[in-house]
Amino acid sequence: MFSESKKYLSVVILAAVMMSCGNKNQQQQPAAPPAVPVTLTEVTSIEASYYDEYPGSVVPLNQIELRPQVTGFVTGVHFQDGARVRKGQLLYTIDAQLYTANYDQAVANLNVQEANLVKAQKDADRYHELDKNDAVAKQLVDNADAALEVAKKQADAAKASIKAVQTNVRYTRITAPFDGVIGISSVKAGSPVSAGQTVLNTVSTDNQLAVDFNVDQKEIYRFSNFIKNSKAADSTFTLKFGTDIYPYPGKISLMDRAVDPQTGTIRTRLIFPNKDNLLRAGMSGTVRVLNVAGKSVTIPYKAVTEQLGEYFVYVLGDSSKVSQRRVVLGTSLGKDIIVKEGLKDGEKIAVEGVQNLREGAVVTTENPQTKPAEAPKK
Numbered sequence: 001m002f003s004e005s006k007k008y009l010s011v012v013i014l015a016a017v018m019m020s021c022g023n024k025n026q027q028q029q030p031a032a033p034p035a036v037p038v039t040l041t042e043v044t045s046i047e048a049s050y051y052d053e054y055p056g057s058v059v060p061l062n063q064i065e066l067r068p069q070v071t072g073f074v075t076g077v078h079f080q081d082g083a084r085v086r087k088g089q090l091l092y093t094i095d096a097q098l099y100t101a102n103y104d105q106a107v108a109n110l111n112v113q114e115a116n117l118v119k120a121q122k123d124a125d126r127y128h129e130l131d132k133n134d135a136v137a138k139q140l141v142d143n144a145d146a147a148l149e150v151a152k153k154q155a156d157a158a159k160a161s162i163k164a165v166q167t168n169v170r171y172t173r174i175t176a177p178f179d180g181v182i183g184i185s186s187v188k189a190g191s192p193v194s195a196g197q198t199v200l201n202t203v204s205t206d207n208q209l210a211v212d213f214n215v216d217q218k219e220i221y222r223f224s225n226f227i228k229n230s231k232a233a234d235s236t237f238t239l240k241f242g243t244d245i246y247p248y249p250g251k252i253s254l255m256d257r258a259v260d261p262q263t264g265t266i267r268t269r270l271i272f273p274n275k276d277n278l279l280r281a282g283m284s285g286t287v288r289v290l291n292v293a294g295k296s297v298t299i300p301y302k303a304v305t306e307q308l309g310e311y312f313v314y315v316l317g318d319s320s321k322v323s324q325r326r327v328v329l330g331t332s333l334g335k336d337i338i339v340k341e342g343l344k345d346g347e348k349i350a351v352e353g354v355q356n357l358r359e360g361a362v363v364t365t366e367n368p369q370t371k372p373a374e375a376p377k378k
Helices: 002-028 097-132 138-171 217-228
Strands: 039-042 044-060 063-066 072-077 090-094 173-175 180-182 201-204 208-216 237-241 251-255 265-273 284-300 305-307 310-316 322-333 336-341 348-352
Touching: 044 237, 044 322, 097 138, 138 173, 208 217, 208 284, 217 251, 217 265, 237 265, 284 322
Parallel strands: none
Antiparallel strands: 039 348, 044 208, 044 284, 063 201, 072 090, 090 173, 180 201, 208 265, 237 284, 251 265, 284 336, 305 310, 310 322, 310 348, 322 336
């Protein structure tokens, strides 16, 4: 009987040990992580177009600084600051008394030289008549001819002096070199000015203005084609100031002679109409060049994560699991971005909840907060 009791006790202990081991194995087995709630979107392709942007500056097509070509005092300012002027319009006058006196003196000197020329001509004619009859020495004839040549040269010099002085008189009146807008005068009546030194004012054209900007040398071929294609002026080039878009499109005019070896860029010029006088020389803005990308894969930019300079998205696979995939990004289109490589139409990617995802994570499109609460157990 004692042996049967001992046998029964061993069976009970063995069963207890096995149950204990089973419970321990169940406790050590980890529970599966819950599905991560996300929002998914399907990858699609659209006809994408966007603008390449470049910093640009507004410059006049023609601009000149007005400097006096004679020294003196300003006697008159004949325009309103900032006014529109016409070619040949009188702008400034400089005291001309000294230059007028010099002109009168040069005219008087010419009269004297012309009188000497007439006398020298008569003397030469007389000596030549006497020489025909051998009534005068040959030396005297030669002297008369020489005097005549001197008189001619002196008369020519007097005429040239008149032209020089006459030019100075004309330079006392400064006129507009072309149609345009004049700035604020740097001098007033009575101000002394020096020839070639003093800047009186600046005149520039304003019916059309240029916008200069730099493009990378890799884009020379593209912009050369723009120049050849006149239709590119319709809507390809626009100008932006802050958030405001200039209402008139521009036309590409030219590219500079050579690439800047320091920056690897080449200056390019657009021409914009200035009908409403909204553009002013010296303004800084943004040149926008339309780029039609055609059929392109686009996704929301918030679906993209960055790791060590590379970009990834989470793509939905089998069994509601996501995998991380590297993508090559293109140009941003507002809240979306073009994907050059890595995705194709019809694939689904995570957009919301991306920060909670890891490689191979199980996802759900249901929000746990919106699930109906379970009924309390009785």
